Every structure is written in structure tokens, then in C-alpha cells.
Amino acid sequence: MDLSFLPALPPSFGQTFLVGVLLLAGLLCGELLRRTLGLPRIVGYALAGVLLGPQVSGVLGPGALGNARVLIDLSLGLVVFELGHRLDYQWLRRNRWLFAAAIAESAFCFWAIHATLLAFGFAPLLAASAAAIGTATSPAVVLLVAHELRSAGQVTERMLLFTAVNSVFAYVVLTLLLPFLHLEHAVGWSLAVLHPAYLLGGSVLAGFAGSVLLLLLARWVGKREDRQFILLVALVVLAVGAARNLNLSVVVTLITLGLLARNLDRRHVLLPLRFGYGGQLFFVILFVLTGASLQFAPLAAVGTVVAAFIAARFAGKALALLAFAGLSGLRPAGAALLSVALLPMSGMAVVMVLDTAALYPEFGGELAAVVLSAAAVLTLLGPVATQFALKRSGEADPAAAGS
Amino acid sequence: MDEMAFTPSAGLTLGVELELQLVQSHDLDLARDAAELLARLEKQQLPGAVKPEITESMIELNTSVHARHATLAAELAQMRDAVVREAGMLNLRVCGGGAHPFHSWSDRRVFPTERFKHVLERYGYLAKQFTVFGQHIHVGCPHGDDAVYLVHMMTRYVAHFIALSAASPFYQGEDTQFQSSRLTAVNAFPLAGHMPFVADWAEFVQYFGKMRAFGVVESMKDFYWDIRPKPEYGTIEIRVCDTPLSVARAAQLAAYAQALAKWLLEERPRPAARAVYLVNSFNRFEAARYGLRGQFIDPFEEKRKPLAEDILDAIAGVMPQAAALECADALVALAADVRAVYSDADWLRAQRGPDGALSDVVRKAAERWSAA
Numbered sequence: 001m002d003l004s005f006l007p008a009l010p011p012s013f014g015q016t017f018l019v020g021v022l023l024l025a026g027l028l029c030g031e032l033l034r035r036t037l038g039l040p041r042i043v044g045y046a047l048a049g050v051l052l053g054p055q056v057s058g059v060l061g062p063g064a065l066g067n068a069r070v071l072i073d074l075s076l077g078l079v080v081f082e083l084g085h086r087l088d089y090q091w092l093r094r095n096r097w098l099f100a101a102a103i104a105e106s107a108f109c110f111w112a113i114h115a116t117l118l119a120f121g122f123a124p125l126l127a128a129s130a131a132a133i134g135t136a137t138s139p140a141v142v143l144l145v146a147h148e149l150r151s152a153g154q155v156t157e158r159m160l161l162f163t164a165v166n167s168v169f170a171y172v173v174l175t176l177l178l179p180f181l182h183l184e185h186a187v188g189w190s191l192a193v194l195h196p197a198y199l200l201g202g203s204v205l206a207g208f209a210g211s212v213l214l215l216l217l218a219r220w221v222g223k224r225e226d227r228q229f230i231l232l233v234a235l236v237v238l239a240v241g242a243a244r245n246l247n248l249s250v251v252v253t254l255i256t257l258g259l260l261a262r263n264l265d266r267r268h269v270l271l272p273l274r275f276g277y278g279g280q281l282f283f284v285i286l287f288v289l290t291g292a293s294l295q296f297a298p299l300a301a302v303g304t305v306v307a308a309f310i311a312a313r314f315a316g317k318a319l320a321l322l323a324f325a326g327l328s329g330l331r332p333a334g335a336a337l338l339s340v341a342l343l344p345m346s347g348m349a350v351v352m353v354l355d356t357a358a359l360y361p362e363f364g365g366e367l368a369a370v371v372l373s374a375a376a377v378l379t380l381l382g383p384v385a386t387q388f389a390l391k392r393s394g395e396a397d398p399a400a401a402g403s
Numbered sequence: 404m405d406e407m408a409f410t411p412s413a414g415l416t417l418g419v420e421l422e423l424q425l426v427q428s429h430d431l432d433l434a435r436d437a438a439e440l441l442a443r444l445e446k447q448q449l450p451g452a453v454k455p456e457i458t459e460s461m462i463e464l465n466t467s468v469h470a471r472h473a474t475l476a477a478e479l480a481q482m483r484d485a486v487v488r489e490a491g492m493l494n495l496r497v498c499g500g501g502a503h504p505f506h507s508w509s510d511r512r513v514f515p516t517e518r519f520k521h522v523l524e525r526y527g528y529l530a531k532q533f534t535v536f537g538q539h540i541h542v543g544c545p546h547g548d549d550a551v552y553l554v555h556m557m558t559r560y561v562a563h564f565i566a567l568s569a570a571s572p573f574y575q576g577e578d579t580q581f582q583s584s585r586l587t588a589v590n591a592f593p594l595a596g597h598m599p600f601v602a603d604w605a606e607f608v609q610y611f612g613k614m615r616a617f618g619v620v621e622s623m624k625d626f627y628w629d630i631r632p633k634p635e636y637g638t639i640e641i642r643v644c645d646t647p648l649s650v651a652r653a654a655q656l657a658a659y660a661q662a663l664a665k666w667l668l669e670e671r672p673r674p675a676a677r678a679v680y681l682v683n684s685f686n687r688f689e690a691a692r693y694g695l696r697g698q699f700i701d702p703f704e705e706k707r708k709p710l711a712e713d714i715l716d717a718i719a720g721v722m723p724q725a726a727a728l729e730c731a732d733a734l735v736a737l738a739a740d741v742r743a744v745y746s747d748a749d750w751l752r753a754q755r756g757p758d759g760a761l762s763d764v765v766r767k768a769a770e771r772w773s774a775a
Contacts, residue, residue, distance in 0.1 A: 086429050094491040152427065152435050157494055223758035262429075272430035272762055329443060329492045395435070 019071075019285070021059065025052055026284040040145050040383040042287050047380065049291020060292045068289050075286035076348070077240040077254050078233070078279060079140040083164045084258020085273055091161075101324035102162050105317055105342070106169035110135045112316030116308050122367055125184065126360075129177055130371050133352045134313050134345065136170035137163040138382060140290075141344035144283055145386040153395035155334050159341045159386070164255060167346070171252055174352060175199050181360055203248040207256025210239040214261050219269040228271050229278065251348060293350050294376040298369030305366075306373045313374075317342050334393060341389035344382025349375040406622060407608045409547035412468075412637030415665050415728070416543035417475055417657050421464045421646050422456055422536040423486070423772075424503055426496045431765040433460035433506040433534070434495050443489040450478050453486065455516065458534050460506070462486070468543070472661070472730035476654035483650050487773045496769040499653075500751065501571030501585035501645025502535045504761040518624075529592060535585040536646040538568060540657045541638040542664045547604025549668055550632040553639050554598050555675035556667045557660075558683060561629050561643050562699055563714050565690035567737060568644035568656055570747035573761060582694030582748040585645050586687070594620065595627040600677045607632065629687070639664075643687075648747045648771050651736075658725070658733035663717070665724040678702040686710075694746045714741050 029051075030044030052059040060068075092099045113134045117127035142163050146156050178199075179192035214235045221227045236254065243253040261270060299306060318339035325335035353368050353375075390396045425434040437459045444453045451466040464482050469475040483497075490497050523530040544550040569582035581587070589595050601607045614620045623631065633640045641660055647653050666672070682700040689697030690710060699710040718738045725731040740746070754767040 088428050088494060091428065091491075091494040095494075154436060154439050154493060223756075223760040223763075268763060268766060271760060272432075274430075331439075331442070 018060065022048075022052065022288045023281070023284055026288040030284070040148060040387045042141060042144055042148075042383040043380055045284055045287030046291035046294070049288040050294060050296075052288065053292030053294070055294070055296060060289070068285075071282070071285050072289050073240045073244065073250060074237055075282035076140065077236045077250065078282055079143055079286070080167070080251055080254040081232070081236050081258040082273055083139045083143060083160060083167070084255040085262045086160045087164050087259050087262065089263045095328060097324060097327040097329070098158075098161070101321065101328040102165035103169070104320040104324055105162050106135050106166040108320035109166070109313055109316035110169070110173065112312040112319075113309060116312035117305075117367075117370075120305050120308065125177065125180055126367055129174060129181070129356055130367050132170050132173040132177065133349045133356075133371055134309065134374065135173070136167045136346045136348065137342045138344040138346040138348070138379070139163050139167055140283065140286060141379075141383050142341065142386055145383050145390065149387065149390050149396035151390040151395045151397065153393065154330060155338050155341060155393040156390060156395050158330065158338055162338070162342060166342075167251055167348075168255055171249055172200065174356070175249075199249055200252065202246060203243065203252035204256050206239065206242055206246065206248055207253045208260055210235055210253070210257040211260035211264055214257070215265055215269060219267065223269070223271050225271055225274065229274075232273070233278075290350075290379060294379060295372045296376050299373040299376065302366060302370050302373060305370045306377065309370055309374045310378065313345075314339065314343060337389040337393045341386045343378060343385040345375045345378035407611060407634050409550065409604055409632075409634040410637040411545050412543035413470070414543055414545045414549075414668065415470070415661055417469045417472075417661050418541040418636070418638070419466045419475065419479065419653060419657050420539040420541075421479070421499075421650075421653055422538070423462050423464065423646060424498050424500065424536055425460050425462060425490065426498060426503070426765055426769060428494050428496055431496075431762045431769075433503050435459040436493055436495055437462050439493055440486075440490055440495065443492065444485065447485050447489070449482055449485055451482055453482070458531065460503075460534060461536065471728065472654055472658040472733050475657055476651065479650040479654055483772070496773070498765065498769040498772040499570065499646045499648040500536060500747070500768050501569070501583055502574050502588070504573035504751075504764050505576040506534065507575065526592065532588050532591070535571065535588045537585065537642060538644040538646045538653055538656065540641040540644065540660045541633065541636060542641070542660055543636075543638050544668070545637075547607070547632070547634065550639050551601060551604055551607055552675055553664060553667060554630045554632060555600070555679065557630050557639065557641065557663065558597060558679045559702060560663060560717065561683065562686040562690035562697070562710055563717065564641055564643050564656065564660070565687060566694045566697060566710055566714065566746070567659070567741070568647050568652070568747070569691070569694045570645040570648055570751060572748040572752050573764065576761065578752070581692050582746060583645050583691045586643065586691045589627060592627045594625055597628050597680060597683060598626075598631060600680060645747070648750065648768055649774075652747070655733040655737050658728070658730035659718070659737055661728055662721040662725040662730060662734060665728060666721045669724075673703065676703070694748055695741055695744050711741050711744065
């Protein structure tokens with residue numbers, strides 16, 4: 001009997017099947033945590049990733065993670081684009097203290113983490129790199145928790161604004177540290193100067209080019225939500241791909257794209273942004289894969305430093321926000337909640353750590369372990385903090401918060 | 404019955420209440436930051452008052468009492484500037500208009516005060532559908548009997564105020580075909596409508612006492628009438644206007660009410676008559692549906708004519724009073740718009756553009772409101 005039409009046993013499952021598993025696990029975990037513990041769904045997505053990831057079950061092996069890079073890039077691209085698109089230059093112009101507050105938030109946080117790491121005896125330059133990475137709030141977490149709770153108000157708006165600013169701040173500082181790292185490795189001056197200039201200038205230019213193209217096409221397509229959605233996704237994917245291929249920063253490129261798409265749109269050809277169900281899919285994938293990439297193993301070894309890192313990070317943010325609350329027109333209670341809302345650390349940190357460690361091996365080891373552990377802890381706890389802050393501020397929609 | 408003691412006020416003084424929309428700048432949907440904005444405005448030295456309204460997407464400007472149109476207009480402009488400036492600090496925009504074109508009523512949250520919570524509990528979805536934005540005009544009366552007379556007589560002109568202020572053609576994402584869709588949201592309430600045909604203040608107080616004894620109402624606030632006496636202020640309050648797209652128009656409408664009131668109270672052209680209430684629903688509907696292009700039935704002359712014609716006749720008729728009140732300019736401006744068949748509702752429709760994006764309508768309305 002010829003049974004060659006049957007698959008080999010056990011059957012091997014390809015990428016497509018894995019993506020299905022990933023979505024289903026994300027959905028189930030998200031709903032489960034939401035219903036039983038009232039946690040944000042994102043925590044469930046990330047937890048599903050941890051369970052499926054190499055650390056626990058290994059369903060998503062390192063190979064699968066590498067292949068899924070496209071999906072991560074795409075999802076992250078959409079998030080960062082939306083964040084940039086929410087940034088209204090007019091608001092910063094009318095409320096100048098706001099921009100000062102945002103810069104202070106980043107600077108204080110950077111300084112607090114840096115000082116803490118120095119106290120633990122890390123080398124200044126490497127501590128600065130770690131502090132820069134730690135400054136960024138996760139754009140994906142704050143945006144998705146805000147969406148999930150249908151939150152609207154001052155804390156929400158400022159949370160998104162400050163996240164955009166500290167994400168850019170983190171990347172810029174990290175890039176500006178490059179020359180020093182380069183020089184410490186005795187590479188030539190030209191490389192030390194040209195590399196960061198290329199990274200920043202190139203990313204901004206790519207974002208600018210993308211936004212011009214987006215606006216031209218949007219004008220031609222007309223104000224139809226379905227068409228514009230496809231156009232946006234297309235441009236975001238193009239920009240992410242271009243940034244990758246040109247060795248530019250995905251984050252800076254996409255924030256610039258979003259920011260300029262909003263602020264150069266003088267004819268208002270772009271409709272207000274709504275990603276809807278399609279966007280949700282990408283975000284589940286993003287968080288499951290982020291969860292899978294988290295590393296908890298080093299936590300035990302560097303627990304104390306991680307705790308200090310997280311505490312310093314929070315203190316830096318809270319200090320700046322409280323100091324500038326009155327001037328930028330936010331009540332002190334709002335400022336306190338805002339600093340809690342900004343706790344989630346970026347999954348991008350993992351990427352930044354790996355990139356930096358690839359360039360400079362001594363960044364690996366203990367310091368990388370500290371940042372990665374902090375990222376792991378704050379990816380799982382951060383969404384809870386953000387949810388708490390938005391609910392407490394009264395900006396979450398009670399109907400959405402209960403569902 | 405202290406509440407019903409009519410506080411005499413200097414005749415023909417004016418006050419205006421304007422309900423305004425707060426919108427988010429990123430998607431131009433209604434915002435929920437009324438409390439935050441009000442907290443900021445409390446620190447300002449403003450002549451009038453800014454108050455919360457039923458949902459967190461609304462604020463209400465209350466002017467102080469004015470004898471003349473010019474000072475009222477100046478005060479409104481001053482309040483507008485302060486509100487726009489403080490809203491800008493919070494990344495909010497402010498606009499006029501009787502309804503937000505595309506917000507979803509289920510998203511609205513009721514401002515957490517006792518009275519508003521009670522309204523929500525009692526009226527359910529009506530309370531949230533009531534996220535509409537109106538202008539109320541107070542005209543001072545020296546005596547309760549004058550107020551009763553003025554309410555009856557002013558009812559003839561309700562259609563004028565509806566058509567002149569109409570600014571809510573879109574509702575819940577649709578072009579309603581109405582010039583003022585807001586009025587329909589008000590009609591749904593059981594205590595909407597008009598004051599009963601009472602002869603004087605004593606009879607009105609009797610009526611009110613009865614209603615309160617039945618438990619139908621607790622205070623005058625529970626009557627959502629088109630025009631109601633407000634004994635506490637010593638005024639009658641005209642409540643049918645949509646909030647116009649500019650403060651200038653709001654002040655002009657108040658001036659028109661003042662001139663009409665002066666003519667009615669001082670000349671007493673005819674006794675109050677039940678007849679006005681026979682055709683009131685028809686006139687009101689025509690004005691809300693067609694605006695200045697509607698028809699009008701004159702209850703006293705018993706003839707039908709275009710509403711615009713009746714408005715122009717009425718304005719011409721009270722020009723001497725307007726001159727005495729130093730508000731002739733305002734009435735001339737209103738008449739010019741009537742002749743040009745201009746209305747805020749048509750302006751809003753024109754802003755929609757060929758693509759049909761309602762967010763453009765809101766953006767333009769906010770720009771217009773903010774323009775000095």
C-alpha cells in the first residue's frame with residue numbers, strides 16, 4: 001500500500017503554522033489574564049511569548065525568532081509611526097514648558113540611571129550606553145494600553161508625547177556615544193564622526209522622504225479610510241525595510257515619518273489614524289515575540305543592580321515630571337501618575353543591547369544582563385503600571401477598562 | 404416658595420450662556436478634558452464664569468449681565484480668547500456649532516456631579532445623546548408678570564432664533580438634512596416643549612407648585628422648555644439656539660432678543676394669545692429642518708409666508724428699539740445674512756469638501772471659532 005501522500009511522522013510544522021500558534025497563544029493568554037486578574041492583555045501576550053520561547057518550551061526557537069524579524073519590524077514600525085503621528089508640533093509651540101518637561105524627563109532619567117550604574121562600579125562610557133537604553137519608555141506598551149482602555153486626557157496625551165521624546169532621546173544619546181566607543185577602540189576619527197552622523201542624518205532623511213511620498217499619495221488616493229490604511233501600512237513597511245537595508249535606525253526613521261506626516265500635512269489630506277482590527281493582529285505578534293526574546297536567566301545573578309536600575313529610572317522620571325508639572329500645566333497628582341505610566345521599558349532595549357554588544361563585546365556580560373533583566377521585568381510589569389496610572393487618573397473609559 | 408420668588412432685574416439686561424465643544428487635536432473627536440481645562444480657567448481673571456456641563460466634552464461660558472450689545476460682544480471675545488489659549492496648553496481645540504458631527508454618543512461620559520448623575524440615571528441614553536451645544540439668551544424682566552407675557556409673545560419668534568443660529572447639520576456621522584439637528588435631541592425629553600398658557604406669574608407659580616407636588620419636577624431646571632422664566636435671575640431664557648460658530652453671531656442673536664423684548668414689553672402690541680402655540684410645532688420644525696429656507700405661519704395674521712421674509716420684517720420693525728439700545732449694527736448684520744441666505748449650517752456643509760471627511764468640518768469650525 002502506497003501511503004507516501006501522508007506526511008512524515010512526526011509532521012514538521014513550518015512558519016505559517018507557528019504564526020497561527022503564536023496568535024492563538026497570545027489571544028488565549030491575553031484573555032485569561034484579563035478575565036482572571038484584570039491585567040492588561042499585553043501582559044498575557046508577552047507571557048505567551050515567554051512560555052513559547054526558548055527559555056521555557058522552545059516552540060519558538062532562536063531560528064523562528066530570526067525569521068519573525070519581519071513581523072516584529074512591521075508591528076514596531078506601525079506603533080512608532082502612530083506615536084510620531086500623535087506628536088503635535090503646535091502643542092509644543094503653544095506650551096513651551098511641555099517640551100522642556102519632556103527633555104528634562106529624559107535627561108533626569110538618564111542621569112539617575114547613569115549615576116546608579118557608576119555607583120555599582122561600571123565603566124562610565126558603558127554605563128552611559130546602558131542609561132541611554134534605559135531612558136526609553138516602550139512606545140508599544142503605552143500606545144496599546146491607551147488603546148485598550150480607550151483612554152483620553154492629559155495624562156494619556158503626555159504619556160505618548162514623553163514616550164516619543166524619550167525614545168528619540170535614547171537613540172540619539174546612544175548614537176552620540178558611538179564616537180567615544182569607537183575612539184576607545186582606537187578606530188579613526190572619520191569613522192567615529194561619520195557613523196553617528198550617517199545614522200541620525202540618514203534616518204531623519206529617510207523619514208522625511210517617506211512622509212513626502214505618503215502625503216503625495218494620500219492626496220491622490222483621497223480621504224477614504226480603507227485605502228489610506230493600506231497606503232499607511234505600505235509606507236511603514238517600505239520605511240522599515242529601507243531603514244534596515246541602509247543600516248539606519250528603524251525607530252528614528254519611523255518617528256520622523258509619523259511626525260512629519262502629521263506636521264507637514266498642511267492640506268490635511270491624511271485622515272485621523274485608526275488601525276482597528278488589522279493593527280491588533282500585528283500587536284499580538286509583536287508582544288508574543290517580544291516575550292519570547294526576554295531573558296530571565298541573568299536576573300538571579302544581578303538582581304540587586306536591576307532593582308537599583310529600575311528604582312533610579314523611576315526616580316529620575318518622577319523627579320523631572322513633578323518639577324515641571326506646574327509650569328507645563330499638569331496637576332501634581334497627574335504628574336505622579338504620569339511617571340508611573342512611563343514605566344514600561346522598551347522591547348527595543350533588547351535589540352539595542354544586542355546591537356551595542358555586537359559592536360563592543362565588553363558591553364556584553366554583566367551590564368547587558370542588567371539591562372536585559374530590567375527590560376524583562378518591565379515588559380511584564382510595565383503594562384500593569386501604565387494601566388493603573390490611566391485608570392487612576394480617570395482617563396480610562398470605565399466601560400473599556402471593565403471589559 | 405422662595406425659589407419661585409421673581410427677583411426683579413433691570414429691564415432688558417442681557418446675559419448669554421454658550422455651550423462649547425472640546426475636541427482632541429489628533430482625531431478631532433470630542434475630548435474628555437473639561438475638568439482639567441476648567442481647573443486652568445479658574446485661575447484666570449475672567450468677567451463671566453466658565454462651568455462644567457453634562458458631559459466631559461463640554462464647557463459652558465456664562466457672561467455677566469450687560470445692558471448693551473457692544474460690551475456683551477467684547478466680553479464674549481475676551482472669554483473666547485482665554486478658553487482657546489488655555490485649551491491650547493492642553494492640546495485641545497474649542498469650537499462652536501450645535502452638535503459634534505461624528506462623535507459616538509456611547510463614548511460620552513457624564514460629568515461627575517450629583518445633578519448630572521441623576522440626569523443620567525433618569526434619562527439613560529437620552530442623557531448622553533444630549534451631548535449637544537446650545538446658546539441660551541437671558542433677557543431681564545422687572546416683574547414676573549412681564550416675564551410670563553414675554554415668554555408667550557417671544558414664542559412667535561422661536562423659529563427666527565432657530566433659523567438664525569442653526570449650526571448642527573451633521574449628527575453621529577450623518578448629514579441629517581436638518582439645519583439644526585440639535586433641537587431634535589432636546590425634543591426627546593419628556594419635559595421639553597413650552598410653558599403652559601398661564602395668564603400671569605401667580606398662575607404660573609400655582610402650576611409649578613402642582614407639578615412639584617406631583618413629583619414631576621423638583622426645580623425650574625427640570626423644564627427643558629424653548630423659553631422659560633428664570634425667577635432666580637429675574638429673566639426669561641431663550642434656549643432654542645444652537646451655539647453659533649463665532650461669538651460675534653452669539654452676541655448678534657442676543658441683541659435681536661433684546662430689541663424684540665424692548666418692543667414687546669414697552670409697546671405691548673397685543674395681548675398674549677393661545678394662538679401662538681397652535682402653529683408653534685410647525686414653525687419650529689420648518690426652522691430646524693429648512694432654516695432660512697423654511698415656511699412660517701404667522702399666528703396673529705393667520706397667513707403663511709417664507710420664514711426669511713418674516714425675519715426681515717421683524718428686524719425692520721424693531722430697528723427703532725435697536726437704535727435706542729445701540730445695537731442697530733448687530734441687527735443690520737443679521738439681516739444681511741438672512742438676505743444672503745447665509746447660515747452656519749450651510750457653512751459647515753460647505754467645509755466637508757468632495758471627500759466627505761467630517762474631521763475637516765470640525766477642524767475648520769475650530770479655526771473659525773478661534774479666529775479673533
